[in-house]
Amino acid sequence: MTRILIFLFAILAAPAMAQSQFECKGKPKFSLSDGTNGCVLHLDKGMLNSTVSSGGDRPTRKSTQRAVELYVSVSGTYSKKMRTINGRIKELCQMYHPQLVAxxxxxxxxxIIVVMFWPGRVLGQAEETAQAVSYDVxxxxxxxxxxxxxxxxxxxxPG
Incomplete structure (x- = not known):
């Protein structure tokens, strides 16, 4: 009886465990000091576009700067606190600084641009179409x- 239960658990739980971080398969993984885990999705050169509007009839200023981009997929405790978010972003920047400099x-x-995606946390409702399911990650x-x-x-x- 125990063998049957273990077999059923393995059959039913394996797909769920495999899908929890499917985007990290074969990618470099990391673990932050607060227990947040993830992987690097993209690390390359990019551009940072900024737009500053003073309001009224003053002209809008636009600027473009070269930047290095670090995109990561993250799982763990999601936080809306800016202090926590900035701490994680700084830690990722410092962790991958040698690669970013290279x-x-x-x-x-x-x-340097650091973006953390939270695929395990979906906002709003799923939009189902005939071809795909779209989520707001x-x-x-x-x-x-x-x-x-x-x-x-x-x-x-953060929401």
Whole structure:
């Protein structure tokens, strides 16, 4: 009887466990000091576009800077607190700083962009269409200086 229960558990639980971090299969994994785990999805050069509007009839200022991008998939305790988010982003920046510096060996990048995706936490309702199911996967991101200081958060506020 026990063997049957173990066999049924293995058959039923294996697909669920395999899907929990399927996007991390074959990717470099990490673990942060607060117990958050994840993997690196993308690390490469990119661009940071900024738009500043003063309001009224003043002109809008736009700027573009070269940057190094680090996109990660994260699982663990989701937090809406900016202090926790910025701490995680800084820790990721410092953890991968040697690789980030190697990517911008030509010294053209001025900023580092870190984006954490939370695929295990889906916001809102799923939109089912005939071809695919689309979910709103939350992300938390910031751009910062090359020495991993002064993060400036972007995107919508954590929800």
């Amino acid at each position: 990517v911008h060996a030509d010294k053209s990048a001025r900023k 939350p992300y938390q991101g910031a751009s910062m200086e090359l020495n991993c200081t002064a993060p400036r958060n972007f995107g919508r506020r």
